[in-house]
Amino acid sequence: MPINNAQAYLLVAPSAIVMLSLALFTVWYLKRDHRYLLLLGCSLAFTGVSLGFQTLLDRSQIAIWSTVSGLGYLLGAWFGARALADKYGVPSRPRLSLAIGLTTLAILAFFSLVEEDLLLRIHALGIALGLIQVLPAPAIFKLPRKRERLEVVLYWIYVMFCIYTMLRPAIVLAMGSAELNNFVLSKFWVVTTIGSMTFCMLFTFLFLACAVQGTVSKLSDERDHDPLTELLNRRAFLEAAESLINDRRLQPISLAFGDIDHFKYINDRWGHERGDQVLKKVSLTMRSQVRHQDLVARFGGEEFVLLLVNTDVKSAEQIVDRIRELVSSSNDAMPEGQPLTISFGITAMPLGGSLSAAIDEGDKLLYQAKGAGRDRICTDPVAESVTG
Ligand SMILES: Nc1nc2c(ncn2[C@@H]2O[C@H](COP(=O)(O)OP(=O)(O)OP(=O)(O)O)[C@@H](O)[C@H]2O)c(=O)[nH]1
Missing domain, CATH: 1.20.1070 (Rhopdopsin 7-helix transmembrane proteins)
Structure with missing residues (x-):
């Protein structure tokens, strides 16, 4: 043509x-x-x-x-x-x-x-x-x-x-x-x-x-994000936290560190799949108990951190205690009758203060809770007396 x-x-x-x-x-x-x-x-x-x-x-x-x-x-x-x-x-x-x-x-x-x-x-x-x-x-x-x-x-x-x-x-x-x-x-x-x-x-x-x-x-x-729990990972948490902690409108800010008790035993006794299920359950419970502008992150293995804005240490303790109770009272992640507990350390994040110092402090309090028998919350006594 x-x-x-x-x-x-x-x-x-x-x-x-x-x-x-x-x-x-x-x-x-x-x-x-x-x-x-x-x-x-x-x-x-x-x-x-x-x-x-x-x-x-x-x-x-x-x-x-x-x-x-x-x-x-x-x-x-x-x-x-x-x-x-x-x-x-x-x-x-x-x-x-x-x-x-x-x-x-x-x-x-x-x-x-x-x-x-x-x-x-x-x-x-x-x-x-x-x-x-x-x-x-x-x-x-x-x-x-x-x-x-x-x-x-x-x-x-x-x-x-x-x-x-x-x-x-x-x-x-x-x-x-x-x-x-x-x-x-x-x-x-x-x-x-x-x-x-x-x-x-x-x-x-x-x-x-x-x-x-x-x-x-x-x-x-x-x-x-952490692929298993879909929570923020450590790097993203630190980045997001740095931009929140110096905002006056968000004061007071509290940091709560949570760590599942005897998690190694859960893995060893019932397998990693069960362990993963527990991590997801704890993450969902934490997410459901905080507000949209708060941060929840998986910091490592079975360790979590919450950054709660406009929340003093006393109020943070109430929120975290609710999470602790919900985790231990739910029976959908663990085999029937088996306990699931979590320990927490809570500290204040002062305006202009160092995030890494607050993280060290929160970690110390968390391990105090572990040392005191687990399934409990340890708070920063100085911060609590200031805000309480
Ligand atoms: N299933 C599962 N296990 C994990 C994951 N990441 C870390 N772990 C395991 O978590 C366990 C953590 O054990 P430990 O640090 O001894 O802590 P623990 O047994 O909870 O003891 P306490 O914290 O002292 O109560 C290790 O066995 C890790 O292999 C994960 O993504 N999935």
């Missing part, structure tokens, strides 16, 4: 779209993660190939092949909607999409093979593509508000894309259908090609940016 100059120019946009899909496939293949990249890649591949295919056809061939190119666009829209649904974790409504797709293909077949009507085909396809694309949007809109800025931008650009797809056929109405005589050189086709390429580039950029952001936040989450 000979290609004229105009067609060669018009092929630039579909080729660029196919290139973008290849970039998405490559990133997905390298990461084997973020399936929405693969789905968006499929969407761009179907859209780009269909656009390129139609660019090569003349007016009469466009009618004959309209169901084939229509199928390509519909699959492109469906994969695009699936990519978005996958990204936000909402249903993609496949049955409704299938019904819209099949109805549209029947309409395209009728208005190309039985009664040739390009205008009606354009309208039917535009509305169907817009509908398929918009299906996941309401569920995403209803998701809880707290979302990354990039995701909000992606959502609204997607909504604009749906509106653009549905309104695109209106260009034909505005221009008059005579404009369509030389289809691929019509204003409709130019708007379709430029619009598709612009939105495809925006989606590729935003989806890749979301994937990078997701990877970075996953890595920093892994860097800061």
Whole structure:
């Protein structure tokens, strides 16, 4: 099939779209993660190939092949909607999409093979593509508000894309259908090609940016948290604590150090899996008894630390005693009738004081509690007399 100059120019946009899909496939293949990249890649591949295919056809061939190119666009829209649904974790409504797709293909077949009507085909396809694309949007809109800025931008650009797809056929109405005589050189086709390429580039950029952001936040989450208990690890705790202890609004601050009693025996007697279960149970109990702005960390093996803001040592003792009682009274982590106890040392974290000195002090008090028979709390007597 000979290609004229105009067609060669018009092929630039579909080729660029196919290139973008290849970039998405490559990133997905390298990461084997973020399936929405693969789905968006499929969407761009179907859209780009269909656009390129139609660019090569003349007016009469466009009618004959309209169901084939229509199928390509519909699959492109469906994969695009699936990519978005996958990204936000909402249903993609496949049955409704299938019904819209099949109805549209029947309409395209009728208005190309039985009664040739390009205008009606354009309208039917535009509305169907817009509908398929918009299906996941309401569920995403209803998701809880707290979302990354990039995701909000992606959502609204997607909504604009749906509106653009549905309104695109209106260009034909505005221009008059005579404009369509030389289809691929019509204003409709130019708007379709430029619009598709612009939105495809925006989606590729935003989806890749979301994937990078997701990877970075996953890595920093892994860097800061203990994988077993999901509490802060020692490094992240020290970093977070340093920024809290000098904030006057958070005074007084108390530090509590907890250590599970005879944990080695639990491991040796019932195995490491049971030991892990106990660690998770204790972590959950601690997390449930403190406020959002307090810090809870796993400092090492079976040792935990709590940083309690706006809490003097006396109040910290009450909170910690509640944790101690909850741990020893619960019977879901240990075998029936077996005790699970925890010892604590509590000290004050004075404004402007040294964190490492307070940690040493808390550790000393914790080992006093251990030495005094375990399952108890030792507090800093000086701090208690100041705050008490
Ligand atoms: N299951 C499990 N065990 C761990 C983990 N990290 C450390 N441990 C074990 O925790 C045990 C800690 O033992 P010790 O330091 O002797 O302390 P203890 O037996 O609790 O004795 P006291 O603190 O004096 O009451 C060791 O056996 C470690 O192997 C973990 O992530 N999972």
